[in-house]
Structures are given as structure tokens and as C-alpha cells.
Amino acid sequence: MKRTPDIISAARGQWKEIQPELDTSSMEVVGRVLRAGAVLRQRLDTILGDEGLNRAEFDLLSALRRSGEPVTPGRLNSLMVASGAATTKRVKQLAERGLLERIRDRHDRRSARVRITDHGAELIDRAFARNLEAERELLAGMNTKQREAVAGGLAELLRSLEGSPAPAPPAPSQLE
Amino acid sequence: MKRTPDIISAARGQWKEIQPELDTSSMEVVGRVLRAGAVLRQRLDTILGDEGLNRAEFDLLSALRRSGEPVTPGRLNSLMVASGAATTKRVKQLAERGLLERIRDRHDRRSARVRITDHGAELIDRAFARNLEAERELLAGMNTKQREAVAGGLAELLRSLEGSPAPAPPAPSQLE
DNA sequence: CACCATTACTTCACTAGTAAAACACTTGTG
DNA sequence: CACAAGTGTTTTACTAGTGAAGTAATGGTG
Secondary structure (H helix, E strand, C coil), X not given: CCCCCCHHHHHHHHHHHHCCCCCCHHHHCHHHHHHHHHHHHHHHHHHHHHCCCCHHHHHHHHHHHHHCCCECHHHHHHHHCCCHHHHHHHHHHHHHCCCEEEEECCCCCCCEEEEECHHHHHHHHHHHHHHHHHXXXXXXXXXXXXXXXXXXXXXXXXXXXXXXXXXXXXXXXXCC | CCCCCCHHHHHHHHHHHHCCCCCCHHHHCHHHHHHHHHHHHHXXXXXXXXXXXXXXXXXXXXXXXXXXXXXXXXXXXXHHCCCHHHHHHHHHHHHHCCCEEEEECCCCCCCEEEEECHHHHHHHHHHHHHHHXXXXXXXXXXXXXXXXXXHHHHHHHHHHHHXXXXXXXXXXXXXX
């Protein structure tokens, strides 16, 4: 079954002419992930904008919301695949908007824990639902079987790259 | 066959507790693409740095190199999934480094075409090979079958999102 | 041809991200 | 216990990206 080529197939063909001996097979996965990610981000970021959030803010509030309890900046870094400096900035700005707050960690004074506010939870709940809807629309060109196939493969890839997700550290019994 | 969950499965489980009626199935694809992309980028960008290029520069030189002929800024935008302002900046900086040059387009004076220099081609050839090697290492945790499966699914996704790639516009017979 | 709509690109003002440095705290070792 | 090594986070200086505005050119229409 011959398929219309996607842009990565086309690119591989071009590289073959330039450097015929080069093994470009990794592009089949990596090139496609990076490109699909860029396209999806470009399209979904505008939807988030309508909800008053950018990608960074959305990711932070999502991570906090689904964690269900306060999270350390270090853990946020890895949940969001961001640098410490980026996380610090994001937390500061959303704290100023009253969407989250910092709570001192009595058990480790190098750190504070970040907790979403009620206002923040309301905002992310709405934005998240809206985002899911937009995602579904973007995936509408694929049938269920195709979506499940790529989802399974991507899960393999993530496990291969990251291993299994670390459980959240135990919440201290008292935080003030 | 029950698999160790990846972070997106875990996240979906968390959302199910917060909003049980929400259909989060799109996260299986979109969430994973975005996350895998972020992880891959984080890891590969350091490799590119060793070759003296950042992601933006790498993408631009790659696009030019594999095109084999001068490209308009507008086409570079879509090849790289970047805004016009970003492309302008990238072109300016790499031109200053002598890695590419701008050629006037006699057929449309709103535009110039961007051509990679010999120096630029040497640099990207080495960087590209190094990048492929790093990609292969990152994919080493997956077997061939798994890689082919996810590659196929991702190709479907890209075609669904972007359609088939536009061919390069004909090269004018004379450019000066 | 004159004029208007559209297109292609650049400029501008601002924001988000990063590595490295700085600082404070925690843990390990003798 | 004292000190060194390690860890967690923030600060800093800088860079890359963006939307909107600006500018020039092209194409369409009467």
C-alpha cells in the first residue's frame, strides 16, 4: 500500500541525494515527533490564548491541578520538561495573578511547595476542557484504529525515553 | 498485556479523578507527541550545541541544505514551522556568520531567496550526521518493530495535520 | 491606466527560555 | 561536632520567538 509521503519522507529522499550513505532512519520517528509537536503547538496555542493562558501557564496549572496537592519546583521542572529558571518565572507570574500560591515547606527549607488556588483551578478546568476539544478536532482526520496505533507507539517511545513516571513524593502531614 | 504506564497515562488517571466525565482520549496522542518532542528537544539541543548550532540554526541550515537550491523566506517559514519574524532573524544571523546568503529574486521583488554557502553546507553536513547518531542512541530502547510502528502512525498524523508536502516552487532559470 | 486588495517580508516591542552563577540548605564523612 | 560535598531554588544576562504594525511589491478590476 503506497501512501502519499509526509514531509519527513520527502526530506529523507532529499538527504539521500546529498549524502547517500547516511542512515536517516531515525528521522522517521524523531523528525516526525518534532514536526508534529511543532504543528500541534502552533495550532493549540491560539486556543489557549482564547482562554487567557499561554502554553507555559497552561502546562503549569495543568500539572498542579492534576497533582491534587502542592508540588515542589523541582518536581514541576520534570513534569513540565522545563528548566528551573523557567519554572521559577512561571510560578512567580501566576502567583501574581492569584492562580497559585507558594507554601513554605517545613521539612526542607530550600524549597517551597506550589499549590493551585480555587481561582486557578476554575480557570484550568475550563481551559483544559477547551483544549481537549481542540485536540479532538485536530485528530479528526485519523480513525480510531490509527489513533490507537500511534498512541501505543508513542507510549513505548515515552517509556523508552523516560522510564516509568516517578510517583509524587509523600505530602508532608503539615505544611504551613 | 499490561504495560508500565507512561506519564500521560498517569496524567489521564489523575484527570479522571478530577473530572470523571471528561473525554481525555486525545491526550493519548497529542499529550504524548508534545511531551516526547520536549524530551527529545531537550536532549538533542545539547548535541547541536557541541556542533556550534542551536535548534533554530540547525533547522534553517537543514532546510536549505536538503532543498538543494535557494528558498524563499515564506517557504522556510512552513518548512520550519516558524513565524516570519523568526525566519528573518535566523537568516540575518546566519548570513552574518557566512553560512548562508541572500540572492535577489528577479521574478518577485518582494522576496529574496536564501542559499546555503559552502561553509554552511560543510557545517550542517557534520552536524546533521552527529544529530542522527544522537537520535539513534535515543531510540535505542525500542526495537525495530516498535520504531516502525510508531513511525507509520506518526506519518499518518502528519499527513492528517498537514496534507502532502508542497513541492518546491520552480527555480527561476536566472537568479542574480 | 488608476486604484484597491492582497501578498511577502521586515521591524518593533515585548515575552518566555536558558546556562551559569549565586545563595541557602541538607546530607555525608571523619 | 566541623567541614565538605551535594542539592534545591532563584537570580542574572542574554537569546529566540511572537503578534502587530510597517513597508514594498504584485495581482485583479473597472
